[in-house]
Amino acid sequence: MSNALDDADERIWQVVAQIPRGRVATYGQVAALAGLPRGGRRVGRAMAQLPQGSALPWHRVINAAGRTAIPGAGGERQRRLLRAEGVMFVNGKVNLQRWRWCP
DNA sequence: CCCCTGACATCGT
DNA sequence: GACGATGCCAGGG
Numbered sequence: 001m002s003n004a005l006d007d008a009d010e011r012i013w014q015v016v017a018q019i020p021r022g023r024v025a026t027y028g029q030v031a032a033l034a035g036l037p038r039g040g041r042r043v044g045r046a047m048a049q050l051p052q053g054s055a056l057p058w059h060r061v062i063n064a065a066g067r068t069a070i071p072g073a074g075g076e077r078q079r080r081l082l083r084a085e086g087v088m089f090v091n092g093k094v095n096l097q098r099w100r101w102c103p
Numbered sequence: 104c105c106c107c108t109g110a111c112a113t114c115g116t
Numbered sequence: 117g118a119c120g121a122t123g124c125c126a127g128g129g
Contacts, residue, residue, distance in 0.1 A: 040111035
């Protein structure tokens with residue numbers, strides 16, 4: 001069976017999948033595009049529960065401050081993946097005005 | 104049902 | 117820019 005919550009997760013994945021290589025989006029932005037205006041935390045949880053090796057470009061999702069929000073060593077891995085796509089980090093953060101995905 | 108916690112966001116100090 | 121408080125949504129004990 002399917003309920004509204006599963007549909008929301010599906011929309012979240014759909015949005016994240018559209019973020020172009022070399023660009024980033026914030027949790028709040030993804031939530032809004034997925035039809036969840038104040039669902040930033042919801043998006044973070046959806047990302048946290050993705051299985052490793054997922055095809056979803058989860059690393060392109062960062063917080064509103066332009067920083068990676070993953071605890072532990074995950075943040076460094078995320079920054080490595082983004083830099084590999086050309087996204088530049090200055091003082092540990094991304095200039096959203098420049099790298100934010102604007103659909 | 105109450106309380107705490109988290110890959111969030113925003114505001115005030 | 118760092119911090120704490122507040123609001124928000126969902127899980128878990």
